[in-house]
Amino acid sequence: MRLGDPFYDMVRAADFPETRLRFRNDRAAAQVGLDGLSDREWVDHFGRFKPLSGSLGEPLALRYHGHQFRVYNPEIGDGRGFLFAQLRDDDDRLMDLGTKGSGQTPWSRFGDGRLTLKGGVREVLATEMLEALGVPTSRSFSLIETGEALQRNDEPSPTRSAVLVRLSHSHIRIGTFQRLAYHQDTDAMERLIAYVLRELYGEEPGENPPVRLLELVVARTARLAARYMAAGFIHGVLNSDNINITGESFDYGPWRFNPTWNPAFVAAYFDHAGLYAFGRQPEAIHWDVAQLAISLRMLVDAEPLIAVLEQFGPRYQAEVSGALLWRLGVIPRGTETDGILIETMEKALRASQMPIDRFFFDCFGGVIPSHYGEHFDTLREQLAEYTARKARDHAYWSGEAPCSMLIDEVESTWSAIDLTDDWEPFHRKVEAIREMGEALA
Template identity: 50%
Template sequence: MTFTPESAFALLGPDFADAVDPADFPDLKLRWWNKRWAREIGLGELTPEQIADHFGRFDRPKGYPHTPLAMRYHGHQFRHYNPQIGDGRGFLYAQMRDPKGRLLDFGTKGSGQTPWSRTGDGRLTLKGAVREILAAEMLEALGVYSSKAFCVFDTGDQLARHDEPSPARGAVLTRLQHSHVRFGTFQRHAYEEAPDRIEALIDHAIAHYYPDLSGLQGTEKTARFLEKVCAASARLAAQWMAAGFVHGVLNTDNLNVTGESFDYGPWRFLPTYKPGFTAAYFDENRLYAYARQPEAVFWALQQLAIALLPVGEKDQLVDVLNTFPDIYTREMTAAFCARLGVAVQDNSEDMVKAYLAFLLASQLPFEAVFFDHFTNDPGRIKAAARDYTGPEYTAFAELFADHTPVRPERLGHACFARENPVHMTIETMESAFAPIHERDDWSTLHGLLDDIAQARADYDLGRGRTGFLPEQGETW
């Protein structure tokens, strides 16, 4: 694979982003380099100094003509509209093509102030960067369509933070994902009464993410674009639920047009199945609690539809939105079956409901129950030292026994020799960062990342694809 630079977003013009300069960091130390994805996109041969040039000092890649761009957007933050936001501590550094020719973004976090920083310093703590790495790696292992933590540098900065012990060590992160075009990107241009810009954004998204819609015109184009985003977002919400993941901040500026999970701030994974479990300490009303995430995504889609009205037709857009519940139910059923390692069949939706009822009643570790039941091996389930009894379990087990295992040979892989699965509860994350904070010891983190990589390979929930955007019509 040869690195192929691209500059698609910059061609939209100055109304969509602001050229910015990266911060000048006092001391760069490479802490994370995603070797696997670097190889995939043609950057596997970079030297340490070249990595520092491109992802620490943000010198432009060879052949890339544009400076970093702080993207402009608005958004509903906890359902309150905010017209004062945009890329405040990151920018679109560069774009390229993935192995299948699809557009990819390098986006940053902690790279310095921009016109949208407001009172912020534009920086990221080292702990925040480690959290991004762990969330992205764990989600990918569990079959979620996620951005990738591509590179992290310790910057030598000392940062003041109210939610971490200060001074906190600084870091700069580069993430790799297919799109940073958010729902809030459309909202900004609707707010500014600029239908021509909304149309340009739709055309940009169709050209680079949904080319099968090319040739459509007028309100039909708008409706079919929303249909694509609606289906992708329903799939993402379902994947989060099957992973036991709580994003924490599902504002309209944190959801994008490809239905890709990104921007990991106050995330959590469920320790046990608790529908009201929240990730953000400031989410006092539990707006983005685990079980409310599909509702939050649907509400955000409604705001996107409102932003599309200047170039759309209301009844068409409403009809598209009305498809979300059925798509979500179908995708959730598929996602839970994938996590259990069984094929979807006619009674799978009932099986998933029974599974959740058992998880709620038993309060067994969320990840462990999936691990024990993967590919429906009765001997393995029986041997697990957990309390698989009671009426709720009986109801689930009867339905589950009827399901056909998918690739049961995966149980012979290394990660299934463990007594317990790798998981990412808050305690796991904190225990990985503590040695870094206390004595700059990264061995615990790297050991955990090795375990996650093993689980990703052994579960193989992406079915061995090289690209991380599902093909048209493909499910996880």
């Protein structure tokens, strides 16, 4: 992290009573050259936070602001996490290893800086499922139980504690830019833009770096919104401090997968107005990106920024058609018929209340089973013009039911851990998700 002091505070990790390794993502570790670590070395680095050779000497708690449910908050930052290490993956991308539940920082306010074990288990399940479904997401790299009893208002307490490590393509957020605009720090804003363009997008800053950055972020976030919809996923808290500047989803709290195509479905019990409901996620992400544009206004005129923001809608429409056709297992035709088919499909799913996962499982390859009702007649006719992108020859397709991640299954998986310390259902689920990912890839 070459940006310097205005962007972070040096911190120390909590000294946990114990460190019990519960999950290590060797598939992700192989991509950054860390799969050869022994379990003991793994725990030393990701439970005790011994620095990795050649990376950061001390953890950094990042500073940022953000709109939280559209109310601006200048009092936030990394309150229970930090940037632990930076390294390159096998595509030569700069990657971050960041934490959740690693202890208090200057931004903890009244929080204890800890993560519940249930929260860690839920994040592993979310990221594995999203990765399999083609959503750009952070990856749960490590989960270590830490032996503390935590008090929480929204779940039975005391509850078990953990520390999670994420592998992400940066932890820089829209809120990072908002903080600099709030303080009118022009020099730091220019440095941050140049850093993001060079280190995260592989471009040298050109004639108009703020506008170019916004173009890239609009493209990436439009894709993210589209992939959320195709996955049937609701993030739950799409605040501007939760939108990564690379368009990679992260920070999973009250997430859910939608049982049916219900645009009004919400994930967070506290989202009383449905601001981040399933069907409003593209709008929410666009609004957050507009806050980035407002922050960049300190360096550039409004007109070119507005013109770039207006590209979000068309980009999203193209991306959501591609994402849904990918999940349906057919090759896009690249014409307006793609959009017409997607509109027909969404109408059929809403009218029939067909479970989303069941539909995409049964119809992968573009053939709708004969027992599907009249709601799908028009869609069946339209799909006859499409070609399957992949044969149904993977073992996954011979199963009786799709792999899903609805709330009852999440709770059941956690219950086995909570009541009898049985991790077998959790590990079986991760294996099943990865099998589905192989079938879809």
